[in-house]
Amino acid sequence: MNSLPTFWILVYAWIGIAVLSFFTLLRVRAPYGRYSTRRWGPALPHRWGWIMMELASPAVFLFFFLTGAVPKTAPLWVFAGLWTGHYLNRAVAYPLRQTPGNRMPILIMVFGLVFNGVNGFLNGHYLGGLASPYPLGWLADPRFLLGVFMFAIGAIVNWRADAVLLALRRSGDRDAGYRIPEGGLYRWVSCPNYLGEIVEWMGFAVLTWSLPAASFAIWTAANLIPRALSHHRWYREQFPDYPSERQALIPGLL
């Protein structure tokens, strides 16, 4: 069988699994961070879990991107740079900035590794091996410019919101637990880091104008919208003085 139809079947199946996961995650909270429990079996230090599972994405992406036959034009190098740059932060800088202490079930790390591997494969294989070469003029295409703008805004929002949480954790007594994050977009929503991440990957889908990138944006939303709703409920339960005007994810909407 020609590999192209098989590839697209995989992409559509992956989107279907994302939709199922969305509804599952509305009922079952992913057991890492504040929701980690011993029921999910043996665990490893949270930081090492992040490094291992997140490194899978740029490694697999770059392997298929670089070995694929599509001529590597400037726009393709920009796509690869944005993907790799994001994951240098997520897989290396971000875990090293975390305060050690929490643990992650090994099962969750394995899920994360497979998840990142599949996303890295679909996007690296498509861009490096299957796509029509993007001409130089793509860098001036409105889709590219809008997507880069969304990607950059999303990355800044995500990075700054993550930095607030990491600073809260560093400055607090680990055993004292969690505190109410303040400042920036936290004035309006409980999880601006997730909002930034979703906008970032929507931007990547727009700037590459590709279905594999859209599948990752859909997955990101499927993971993070339910988690934002859970965090928001959790904050309200834990802190009687939690700001009542604050919403979960999207100011004024959700």
Ligand code: NDP
């Ligand atoms: P969380 O907001 O659950 O936690 C982020 C870090 O901040 C953890 O170290 C956490 O500690 C700490 N923290 C969170 N809230 C508080 C608080 N109120 N007081 C003190 N410390 C706090 O984020 P996630 O771990 O779910 O995600 C981390 C990053 O990964 C995010 O940027 C997210 O966008 C991204 N991500 C992307 C996904 C995708 O599908 N593309 C999927 C999942 C995450 P502790 O670990 O002890 O809870």
